[in-house]
Amino acid sequence: xxxxxxxxxxxxxxxxxxxxxxxxxxxxxxxxxxxxxxxxxxxxxxxxxxxxxxxxxxxxxxxxxxxxxxxxxxxxxxxxxxxxxxxxxxxxxxxxxxxxxxxxxxxxxxxxxxxxxxxxxxxxxxxxxxxxxxxxxxxxxxxxxxxxxxxxxxxxxxxxxxxxxxxxxxxxxxxxxxxxxxxxxxxxxxxxxxxxxxxxxxxxxxxxxxxxxxxxxxxxxxxxxxxxxxxxxxxxxxxxxxxxxxxxxxxxxxxxxxxxxxxxxxxxxxxxxxxxxxxxxxxxxxxxxxxxxxxxxxxxxxxxx
Amino acid sequence: xxxxxxxxxxxxxxxxxxxxxxxxxxxxxxxxxxxxxxxxxxxxxxxxxxxxxxxxxxxxxxxxxxxxxxxxxxxxxxxxxxxxxxxxxxxxxxxxxxxxxxxxxxxxxxxxxxxxxxxxxxxxxxxxxxxxxxxxxxxxxxxxxxxxxxxxxxxxxxxxxxxxxxxxxxxxxxxxxxxxxxxxxxxxxxxxxxxxxxxxxxxxxxxxxxxxxxxxxxxxxxxxxxxxxxxxxxxxxxxxxxxxxxxxxxxxxxxxxxxxxxxxxxxxxxxxxxxxxxxxxxxxxxxxxxxxxxxxxxxxxxxxx
Numbered sequence: 001x002x003x004x005x006x007x008x009x010x011x012x013x014x015x016x017x018x019x020x021x022x023x024x025x026x027x028x029x030x031x032x033x034x035x036x037x038x039x040x041x042x043x044x045x046x047x048x049x050x051x052x053x054x055x056x057x058x059x060x061x062x063x064x065x066x067x068x069x070x071x072x073x074x075x076x077x078x079x080x081x082x083x084x085x086x087x088x089x090x091x092x093x094x095x096x097x098x099x100x101x102x103x104x105x106x107x108x109x110x111x112x113x114x115x116x117x118x119x120x121x122x123x124x125x126x127x128x129x130x131x132x133x134x135x136x137x138x139x140x141x142x143x144x145x146x147x148x149x150x151x152x153x154x155x156x157x158x159x160x161x162x163x164x165x166x167x168x169x170x171x172x173x174x175x176x177x178x179x180x181x182x183x184x185x186x187x188x189x190x191x192x193x194x195x196x197x198x199x200x201x202x203x204x205x206x207x208x209x210x211x212x213x214x215x216x217x218x219x220x221x222x223x224x225x226x227x228x229x230x231x232x233x234x235x236x237x238x239x240x241x242x243x244x245x246x247x248x249x250x251x252x253x254x255x256x257x258x259x260x261x262x263x264x265x266x267x268x269x270x271x272x273x274x275x276x277x278x279x280x281x282x283x284x285x286x287x288x289x290x291x292x293x294x295x296x297x298x299x300x301x302x303x304x305x
Numbered sequence: 306x307x308x309x310x311x312x313x314x315x316x317x318x319x320x321x322x323x324x325x326x327x328x329x330x331x332x333x334x335x336x337x338x339x340x341x342x343x344x345x346x347x348x349x350x351x352x353x354x355x356x357x358x359x360x361x362x363x364x365x366x367x368x369x370x371x372x373x374x375x376x377x378x379x380x381x382x383x384x385x386x387x388x389x390x391x392x393x394x395x396x397x398x399x400x401x402x403x404x405x406x407x408x409x410x411x412x413x414x415x416x417x418x419x420x421x422x423x424x425x426x427x428x429x430x431x432x433x434x435x436x437x438x439x440x441x442x443x444x445x446x447x448x449x450x451x452x453x454x455x456x457x458x459x460x461x462x463x464x465x466x467x468x469x470x471x472x473x474x475x476x477x478x479x480x481x482x483x484x485x486x487x488x489x490x491x492x493x494x495x496x497x498x499x500x501x502x503x504x505x506x507x508x509x510x511x512x513x514x515x516x517x518x519x520x521x522x523x524x525x526x527x528x529x530x531x532x533x534x535x536x537x538x539x540x541x542x543x544x545x546x547x548x549x550x551x552x553x554x555x556x557x558x559x560x561x562x563x564x565x566x567x568x569x570x571x572x573x574x575x576x577x578x579x580x581x582x583x584x585x586x587x588x589x590x591x592x593x594x595x596x597x598x599x600x601x602x603x604x605x606x607x608x609x610x
Contacts, residue, residue: 022418025431033433043432044439074414074421078430080439084389106413108448109379110478110544113327116379125383126330127348128338134349134385143413145450146476147483171451173415178452182497184487189494192487239415 001206003164003213003235005138006100007260009067014305015296016259018068018102018237019058019288020267021090022075023051027271029281032057048082054284055090058271059097061285062292068100070237070265091137101137102237106168108143108150115153122165123157139164141215141237144193151200151212158211159204164235165212167197169227172217172240190223191230198231209235209261216254218246218264225253228261236262242269242295252302259305266295306511308469308518308540310443311405312565314372319610320601321564323373323407323542324363325572326395327380328356332576334586337362353387359589360395363576364402366590367597373405375542375570396442406442407542411473413448413455420458427470428462444469446520446542449498456505456517463516464509469540470517472502474532477522477545495528496535503536514540514566521559523551523569530558533566541567547574547600557607564610571600 010016025033028050036050059069069090076087094101107117121140124131142154142165154165170180170190180190194214201210210233216224218240228236236254240246241264254262269276273291274284299305315321330338333355341355364374374395381392399406412422426445429436447459447470459470475485475495485495499519506515515538521529523545533541541559545551546569559567574581578596579589604610 024421025433037433043435043437047430047432072414072418072421074412074418074425078421078425078439080425080430081386081389081393083439085386088386106448107379108411108413109377110476113377113379116329116377116383120379120383120385125352125385127352128330128342130348132348134383134388143411143448143450145448145473145484146478147480147485149478149480168450171415173451173454175452175454178501179450179494179498180452182489182494184489184494189484189487189489193484196483 001162002158002204002211003209004207005162006068006164006263007207007209009100010260010263013065013067014300015066016255016263017066017295017299018070018263018265019062019066019270019292020265021055021058021069021071022267022271023054024075025050027268028054029274029284031281044080044082047079048086051079051083051086052089055086056093057285058288059094059099061289062270063097063099065289065292065296066099068102068263069094070102070104072267073103073105088135091135100139102139102141102166103137104141106141106143108146110146111149111153114150118153118157122154122163123161139166141166141168143168144196148196148200155200155204155211163211166215166237167193167212169193169197169214170216170220170223172219172244172246176217194227194230197234201234205233208256209233213237215239218251219244221250221253224251228254238262238264242266248298248302251299255303259303264299269295306467307463307509307516308514309512310467311373311469311568312512312514314405315565315568318370318372319605320371321560321567322371322569322571322600322604323375324367324371324575324597325570326360326363326374326376327572327576328359329380330355332573333359334579334589336586349385349387352384353391356384356388356391357394360391361398362590363593364399364404366594367575368402368404370594370597370601371404373407373568374399375407375409377572378408378410393440396440405444407444407446407471408442409446411446411448413451415451416454416458419455423458423462427459427468428466444471446471446473448473449501453501453505460505460509460516468516471520471542472498472517474498474502474519475521475525475528477524477549477551481522499532499535502539506539510538513561514538518542520544523556524549526555526558529556533559543567543569547571553603553607556604560608564608569604574600
């Protein structure tokens with residue numbers, strides 16, 4: 001139920017981190033792009049092929065050490081249908097490698113439309129007398145601005161099918177305070193969202209955590225500590241480590257005494273490890289593997305893993 | 306600039322309404338589904354084909370009378386890659402029919418990711434030494450929860466390329482008040498979002514309206530009137546007319562004295578007009594055309610059009 005599968009994989013790898021897969025073409029090693037361009041004359045097709053090849057290499061390099069991957073939908077939608085085909089292939093490849101897949105889509109809408117999104121990614125689509133999964137992942141991110149109508153269809157499918165969602169509470173970006181920090185009564189808006197996340201997930205607690213997780217940025221460590229206290233049964237997805245400035249010290253407070261309760265994302269830091277190492281891209285897999293291990297050890301050193 | 310193209314088309318058709326294209330299979334006439342199933346053994350492919358055939362018929366029926374269509378991304382994503390191919394074909398078909406295309410995606414993310422979304426739908430994607438439009442539409446919907454970081458990439462591309470966005474302010478659903486109505490200082494959160502929409506669009510006013518429009522539900526008429534007053538330079542996208550309960554009287558206040566400033570959406574009311582008329586689907590085009598004209602006349606009667 002809920003995040004049991006993620007928790008199992010975190011324990012198995014002794015690693016509470018997730019590799020973001022945000023495939024900007026600039027991140028992809030030259031030799032992969034060259035091969036894709038030789039094979040496809042259509043630029044979008046070549047981009048889709050290069051993205052999938054790169055993702056395969058990243059997954060091959062990391063799968064032994066990491067419990068999960070988090071593809072960011074924007075960076076696939078940006079390449080049209082060919083990008084979305086690369087996303088589907090990446091999801092299937094990651095699942096086959098035993099990884100938990102969090103699809104970062106931040107979807108949100110009125111009830112009937114939210115249900116269509118929930119079915120698309122966590123459930124099944126009704127077709128002609130049967131139903132099939134369109135783009136099956138383990139977990140998606142959800143934006144709460146429309147209230148419970150937009151979240152309940154996801155929660156219902158989570159409960160039916162042992163899936164999870166991470167709801168945006170306090171995001172990692174600089175302007176997250178524009179609305180999230182506005183004071184409502186005696187506390188900021190993000191705390192009201194947190195209270196609702198707590199309420200919405202209350203019927204689905206397993207292994208100490210409900211199916212409604214929360215996105216809380218590593219870039220706001222005091223809010224992270226405050227939210228950990230307020231939400232003892234909420235699993236956190238923590239972006240903002242590494243390239244965005246968050247450190248292992250900043251996020252240590254998000255974990256419980258079993259070193260669970262949070263998963264920390266790094267995208268560029270792992271995908272572009274070869275660039276940082278001064279490699280020309282021929283050894284990107286080894287560089288990513290080293291960076292995955294380094295991140296794991298960095299965080300485990302702080303949380304006693 | 307901004308919404309000039311939409312305004313031109315609204316004037317040309319003397320019709321401030323938009324047809325939502327939310328293709329649930331249950332909405333599609335039996336004979337279209339039967340043909341698609343005869344042609345494709347794969348259920349998702351048959352669904353994609355049926356959706357596109359239905360949308361083509363709806364566009365053919367309505368294009369003479371209506372300025373715009375609004376496909377809802379969820380109902381295409383629900384059918385996987387085949388659904389997304391149907392979406393791309395629908396967008397191209399609508400553009401070729403001279404319609405303004407608002408893609409309802411409610412995207413939102415941190416700056417670099419929001420830029421990827423903005424490029425995907427309103428701008429161009431950098432490929433191998435060139436750039437190309439991935440899924441080009443005139444306008445998208447945007448969720449404001451992440452603040453200016455998540456909106457500015459859209460605004461920048463709007464200004465460069467004469468596009469528009471509609472930002473969620475007060476949505477039409479029942480639970481929209483869960484967060485949007487919370488009191489911050491002396492006014493509800495949605496008014497703070499409205500102030501920011503006003504500020505973010507202030508540099509792009511043309512024909513009286515900025516590139517930052519607002520989504521305000523027909524189901525909350527007093528808030529609609531309040532927001533019209535507060536946001537004289539903001540174009541409104543108004544969902545909730547018809548099937549959701551909003552009437553022409555409820556939304557008349559959203560228009561300026563030139564009968565501009567708002568566009569009213571109906572999805573099910575137009576797509577399923579044949580069902581309401583007791584038709585078996587063979588005459589769905591005529592039924593939709595009649596419903597489009599009826600909606601136009603209903604709203605124009607209230608606003609003096």
